[in-house]
Amino acid sequence: MRSQVVESGRMHPNIQAVLESTYLQGNPWSRAREKRYQWAADLNLRVLAPGDYADNLLYICCTSCYDPRCQQVIRSLVSILQQTDVDFGVLGTEETCCCSEQLRMGELGMFEELAKANLDVIRHRRFRRIVTVSPHCLNALRSDYPDLGVPVLHYTQLLAELLEEGRLKIPRTVDFTVTYHDPCYLGRRNRIYDEPRTILTALAGDRFLEFDRRRETSLCCEGGGGRMWTESAGQGRLAETRVLDAIAMSANVIASACPFCLLTLEDAVKTTSSEERVRIRDLAELVAETL
Numbered sequence: 001m002r003s004q005v006v007e008s009g010r011m012h013p014n015i016q017a018v019l020e021s022t023y024l025q026g027n028p029w030s031r032a033r034e035k036r037y038q039w040a041a042d043l044n045l046r047v048l049a050p051g052d053y054a055d056n057l058l059y060i061c062c063t064s065c066y067d068p069r070c071q072q073v074i075r076s077l078v079s080i081l082q083q084t085d086v087d088f089g090v091l092g093t094e095e096t097c098c099c100s101e102q103l104r105m106g107e108l109g110m111f112e113e114l115a116k117a118n119l120d121v122i123r124h125r126r127f128r129r130i131v132t133v134s135p136h137c138l139n140a141l142r143s144d145y146p147d148l149g150v151p152v153l154h155y156t157q158l159l160a161e162l163l164e165e166g167r168l169k170i171p172r173t174v175d176f177t178v179t180y181h182d183p184c185y186l187g188r189r190n191r192i193y194d195e196p197r198t199i200l201t202a203l204a205g206d207r208f209l210e211f212d213r214r215r216e217t218s219l220c221c222e223g224g225g226g227r228m229w230t231e232s233a234g235q236g237r238l239a240e241t242r243v244l245d246a247i248a249m250s251a252n253v254i255a256s257a258c259p260f261c262l263l264t265l266e267d268a269v270k271t272t273s274s275e276e277r278v279r280i281r282d283l284a285e286l287v288a289e290t291l
Contacts, residue, residue, distance in 0.1 A: 002106025014230055019107055022114070026096040027062035036062075036093045039071040043078055047092035050124040054089035056158070057127040059141065061134035062097050063259035069266065070259045074133055076288035077155055083291055084167045086158070088131070094121045100140035101224065115145055122148065131158050135185035135192075135258045136224060142190065154186055156257050156283060160195035163202055170202045170290050176252035177207045178286070181242055181265065182218035183258035196257055196283055203286055209251055211242075223260030239268035246278050257283045 009016075018028040025033045037045070048054055058081070064074040081088055096118050103111040122130075129151040132138040141152045162168035180200055186192045193215050200208045213219050219238045242265060246254050254265055265280040 002104075003108050005106060007106075012230055015105060019102060019105070019110065022097050022099065022102055023110055026114070027066060028097060028101065029062060029066040031066045034093055036065045036095065037090075039065060039075065040078070040090075043075070045078065045092075046089040048089040048125045048127075051126065052089065053126040055087035055128050056089075057122070057125060057130045058088045058090050059098075059130050059132045059137055060090060060095065061132070061137045061259060063263070064133045067259065067263065070262060073259070073262065073282040073284050076282070077133065077284040079288050080159065080168070080284065080291065084162050086162070086167075089125070089127070091121055091125070096121070098134075098137045098140040100136040100144065103140075103144060104224070111144070115140075119145065119148075129153055131155055133259070135183045135190065136260065139185045139189050154190070154192055154195075154257070156186070156195045156199060157192065159283070159287060160198045163198060168287075170287070172290055173205050174203055174207065174253075174286065174290070176204075177209060177250060178204050178253040178255050178281075179209045179211055179246055179249065179251040180214070181211070181221070181254050181256040181261055182215055183256060183261045184218070184220050184224060186257060187218055188216060196255075199283055199287065200255060203290065209249055211245055211249075213245070221258075221261045221264040223258075223264040237264070237268060239264040240272045243268045243272045243278055247272075251278060253279050253281050253286075255281050255283050255286060 021030040022028045025031060060074055064070045096114050099111045099114045130141060131153050132141065133155055135154060138152060138154045141148065159168060178200060180196060219242055221239045222237050256262055262280060262282055269278060269280060
């Protein structure tokens with residue numbers, strides 16, 4: 001049905017702008033393709049050329065590249081990987097939107113075209129596995145793309161692995177109470193529940209509290225499927241319920257591991273509370289702050 005709406009041209013103007021930007025610039029945020037890696041200008045990232053090898057290919061989503069708030073998260077993750085001597089490289093400006101949300105908005109033709117473009121770039125590099133920043137990219141590369149022939153991990157799985165191997169050491173625990181919001185595309189879609197909790201247990205010990213609605217019964221933030229670019233009508237969003245639940249359990253921080261969740265939950269804080277009562281942080285930020 002969504003595909004028929006897209007083909008008829010009767011989609012919401014915001015969605016139309018997202019699709020046009022994705023087609024023209026390779027991202028849904030109406031930003032220039034050549035500015036995709038401006039956030040990393042001072043980080044000395046290794047951009048893989050055709051034929052180059054890295055143990056890990058770090059696939060960085062559009063939101064992390066272009067949104068100023070999410071840029072803080074990816075900079076934190078890069079800092080962790082560099083401090084733990086993880087061998088990784090990136091695709092640079094040749095990386096294109098994974099097109100997960102555009103597919104779910106009904107733009108099937110665009111998905112096929114951009115997925116092929118991404119595959120052409122990826123397959124000309126050599127690596128042992130792909131590590132994604134966004135659960136939506138994880139799901140697209142795992143489930144929507146043809147078999148890539150290598151494992152596709154979320155960054156929380158890599159950090160949990162580094163913890164287990166002793167390469168990542170948390171020198172101190174946080175001095176606040178934190179709870180965890182399971183992103184839909186990390187949890188229900190890909191069954192990645194334990195690794196984020198391994199990280200949070202190392203970070204917070206007994207100051208890590210669980211929501212009543214967690215894991216398989218976690219609430220959706222309502223950011224996926226194109227909802228990031230449209231407004232909800234009617235009653236409050238589920239992200240606002242999430243914030244109110246955290247306040248009720250006296251949590252100081254809601255942690256998550258998804259760019260969409262980070263942004264929708266932060267918006268919910270502005271409409272339901274104040275940052276003095278509850279803050280939204282990504283797991284990568286929390287880990288980086290302890291190193």
